[in-house]
Amino acid sequence: MCLLGTVGWFLAPASVFGNGFDIYEQSAKAVGMGGAVTAQADDPSAIFFNPAGITQLDGTQASLGACFVMPTMSFKSDGNPAMGTSPGHKSKIKDRTWPIPNGYVTHKVNDKVSIGLGTFAHFGLGVEWPNDWEGRFTPGTTKTVIVTTSISPVIALKPSERISIGFGPYIQYFDIELNNQALIGLPTAPLTPDRNRSQTVDAKMTANDWDWGWQAGVLVKIVDGLTFGASYLSEVRHRLNGDQDLENSALVSSQGCSSTFILPATLRLGLAWKKGRWALEAGTQWTEWSSYKSLRADFDDGTFLESPKRWHNVWAWRIGAQYRVNKYLDVRAGLFYDETPIPNSTLDPLVPSGDRIGYCTGFGLNLGKMTFDFGYNYIKDRSRRWNNPSGDVNVGPATLTRVTGTFEKAYAHLFAVNATYRF
Numbered sequence: 527m528c529l530l531g532t533v534g535w536f537l538a539p540a541s542v543f544g545n546g547f548d549i550y551e552q553s554a555k556a557v558g559m560g561g562a563v564t565a566q567a568d569d570p571s572a573i574f575f576n577p578a579g580i581t582q583l584d585g586t587q588a589s590l591g592a593c594f595v596m597p598t599m600s601f602k603s604d605g606n607p608a609m610g611t612s613p614g615h616k617s618k619i620k621d622r623t624w625p626i627p628n629g630y631v632t633h634k635v636n637d638k639v640s641i642g643l644g645t646f647a648h649f650g651l652g653v654e655w656p657n658d659w660e661g662r663f664t665p666g667t668t669k670t671v672i673v674t675t676s677i678s679p680v681i682a683l684k685p686s687e688r689i690s691i692g693f694g695p696y697i698q699y700f701d702i703e704l705n706n707q708a709l710i711g712l713p714t715a716p717l718t719p720d721r722n723r724s725q726t727v728d729a730k731m732t733a734n735d736w737d738w739g740w741q742a743g744v745l746v747k748i749v750d751g752l753t754f755g756a757s758y759l760s761e762v763r764h765r766l767n768g769d770q771d772l773e774n775s776a777l778v779s780s781q782g783c784s785s786t787f788i789l790p791a792t793l794r795l796g797l798a799w800k801k802g803r804w805a806l807e808a809g810t811q812w813t814e815w816s817s818y819k820s821l822r823a824d825f826d827d828g829t830f831l832e833s834p835k836r837w838h839n840v841w842a843w844r845i846g847a848q849y850r851v852n853k854y855l856d857v858r859a860g861l862f863y864d865e866t867p868i869p870n871s872t873l874d875p876l877v878p879s880g881d882r883i884g885y886c887t888g889f890g891l892n893l894g895k896m897t898f899d900f901g902y903n904y905i906k907d908r909s910r911r912w913n914n915p916s917g918d919v920n921v922g923p924a925t926l927t928r929v930t931g932t933f934e935k936a937y938a939h940l941f942a943v944n945a946t947y948r949f
Contacts, residue, residue, distance in 0.1 A: 558888020
């Protein structure tokens with residue numbers, strides 16, 4: 527596998543929590559409504575959620591914001607004498623706050639045409655385990671970071687009073703980093719961190735790529751107050767190039783590596799109802815994770831590393847509500863349920879997530895030309911068992927032992943803020 531490093535504010539990873547590692551938290555309003563905004567799409571973040579929606583925005587508008595993700599998760603071991611752990615031994619991911627930035631600008635050219643430019647982190651992953659935890663010999667299991675940033679110019683047309691369409695390309699930067707420990711010789715048991723130092727190396731792989739995809743959306747006013755929205759983002763096939771580095775007290779080596787990584791297509795559908803001070807929306811998202819069949823890295827010395835994934839396509843279900851208290855204040859709430867795409871047979875510590883449920887709330891402050899939006903999510907992830915070949919500890923072709931246990935107590939707090947200015 528090939529990997530990366532963080533590269534500035536607009537190149538930021540998400541947490542281990544996500545539909546795979548898909549990120550919907552691209553605006554504070556969306557966070558407060560559980561992501562149920564595809565059929566509303568009434569602020570500049572419509573560039574991401576449904577580009578057809580920017581026809582609803584007057585003049586020129588700009589929005590800048592971020593979501594901050596604070597995850598936690600534990601691993602409860604079944605016990606493994608070869609690794610020096612007893613049943614019930616626990617390891618916990620390191621406490622980190624992962625930022626997910628976003629920025630959008632829209633401009634209404636005339637009543638029929640609007641344009642926009644957005645930047646967002648559509649996919650990302652960040653998880654860091656202690657260097658001495660039991661699963662440290664599985665690729666990527668001491669630290670994994672996937673960073674993306676997408677830049678998307680869009681145009682939206684309004685051929686009639688009830689229909690808007692939007693579309694545009696997006697270019698995407700992808701950067702990945704995998705860190706773990708590896709055995710280069712036959713060790714003596716138990717494999718505790720203070721033993722076998724000469725037989726253990728710190729392995730790191732990094733790689734990156736620029737590539738492109740496209741997106742499109744439609745917004746249909748069925749009747750006054752009732753709107754249907756749909757949007758689609760294509761898959762992006764990244765052809766990564768980078769380096770593998772191995773290091774311990776007596777060895778330093780480096781070589782090039784390459785890999786192909788396909789980020790999946792997504793389809794969003796929503797139905798929104800607005801009446802008086804109320805706005806309600808229900809929506810769903812389909813993600814084509816079946817494109818993620820394996821992760822393979824080919825090295826300059828002719829060897830390769832391949833990890834089977836065999837993820838499957840999944841649906842997410844979202845509902846959100848907004849109530850306008852007065853001209854200055856909107857309050858919001860939402861709920862979502864995300865299916866996991868990861869089968870038990872290929873689950874590993876890189877993305878050990880199960881089905882998850884999110885409880886959402888937020889509010890917006892309307893202050894003349896400025897709007898400030900705030901959102902909060904509490905996300906609870908279902909526990910997952912780990913007992914498959916990804917937990918095998920290998921030296922060459924020989925398997926010494928298998929790490930097994932349960933990923934549990936997985937949850938995250940998300941805080942989001944956006945500031946929008948209307949010129």
